Amino acid sequence: MSSERKFTHKQIDPTPYQILEIESYIKLAQEVKKKAYCPYSKFHVGCVLFDQDGNMHEGVNVENASYGLTICAERNAIISAVTKGMKSIRLIVINCKTEKVGSPCGACRQVIGEFSNEKTIVVLSNDNGLYEITDFESILPGAFGPKDLFGSPNC
Amino acid sequence: MSSERKFTHKQIDPTPYQILEIESYIKLAQEVKKKAYCPYSKFHVGCVLFDQDGNMHEGVNVENASYGLTICAERNAIISAVTKGMKSIRLIVINCKTEKVGSPCGACRQVIGEFSNEKTIVVLSNDNGLYEITDFESILPGAFGPKDLFGSPNC
């Protein structure tokens, strides 16, 4: 159903062909999700990302008995990608089994921001075909980033 | 200068009296900031919050040699407050020495969300009198929260 798709990216208006492509990545993220290590929450999340060179990277959530040392699928995909040469995110797709589209936690949004630019595409999806194509500024408005740190005089 | 103040809370339109009050809390957050433990970044942040009963709680950023175990002022204030009986945040004020208003990282926005409702007031401020009065939904739109977790079937 078209009503289940939202396009809220401020700069990108996907063509029908790009939409097909994005839907295939959602399927990949859904598949990746099976690898999640989530014995405490039983809440599986999968993530697929493409870097500046078009290379694909994947991530799942990895929980910990301490709870606080749990790391989400999105951050897993991003930091795995850095090891493999990722400099910036072209496209990142999140998938989980929520009722509304899968929504990254604030920590993941912050880490997405470290490697995003205004063209970065963020896709939030769930298992029922619902998804949203959005951008970083829309999910973390007025984010604190590298410039704020370097721009500020030491106090 | 009035141009330095933004009021973007979706439900609350502060009266002149409330504005005076909020400005006094910004001064408190600025004062609290001096207690920050930030030997690595030298970047001091202070936070003051008021809970459902009007009790005040404070927090500063506390860094760690590992970097990753650093905890921000906002989360410090919130978790300190929980120990003292805080159930929900009525008002939270962040202050730091950035050029634009101090902006909470995504992790802090997520933790603010755990204890917020639509009336919660979030104040972002810097040392030059610049500030913004906003709300949780404006800083973490479509947040992942407790309902998403409990509402989702185990996968």
Added chain:
Amino acid sequence: MSSERKFTHKQIDPTPYQILEIESYIKLAQEVKKKAYCPYSKFHVGCVLFDQDGNMHEGVNVENASYGLTICAERNAIISAVTKGMKSIRLIVINCKTEKVGSPCGACRQVIGEFSNEKTIVVLSNDNGLYEITDFESILPGAFGPKDLFGSPNC
């Protein structure tokens, strides 16, 4: 039962009077624990600490729907204490309802390390009167700390 108490601090051998005192702090940590915010794990943890000036600070675990943004009782107590002027930990007591004594997660051990010295006393306890009096070096041997960071040439 004396067999339920272990004294493994490398420098401190507590007197009977100090033992009585420590047991009273364990009771405080047990009391504090009731304030824990742990809707996801239902696992309550309490912490009491005394700083260089003998001032007492408290902490409980505060969980988050994201799991990964959960912060433990020990770190809560420490960062709350920093806001109130804590420079170093004299004594820190952890209490939870495990079968063996409550054991801090690695993240908390690391943060304890940032504010510890060889005299710092770490007390691990549970609800059945079992406890251990130990030190930082015993719980995080060969820790990575501030000196490692500053001592290393940038690479």
Added chain:
Amino acid sequence: MSSERKFTHKQIDPTPYQILEIESYIKLAQEVKKKAYCPYSKFHVGCVLFDQDGNMHEGVNVENASYGLTICAERNAIISAVTKGMKSIRLIVINCKTEKVGSPCGACRQVIGEFSNEKTIVVLSNDNGLYEITDFESILPGAFGPKDLFGSPNC
């Protein structure tokens, strides 16, 4: 120099052949380290791990402007490995440019613990040929782990 090598694993006594192998992995970790994203600390860390099937996985530290959302090389390697099917760690090698051997932070030790058993080999190394072959119990004695969580009655 043999004095620069320590063998403190409680169960494993490496043969000369295994030592040669381990030294080759240290070189790999040193190489991986170049991919670290560490604009804030300038402190590069590299990690190489082998899983239950002998598959190799790599990780570097990935910092964040927020400091607190920084993730270390060890955790990067581990969570990347989980996505690729890692169930338990056979060998993990950490390398950085400290004076003494590279030492994992407490958070990383905790996450190593989630996937370790008594045979897991932990190798701490630096750039000067100094290294230590140890085990999980030696770096996080009496760790809080999955058993503590499940074993404890909800309180």
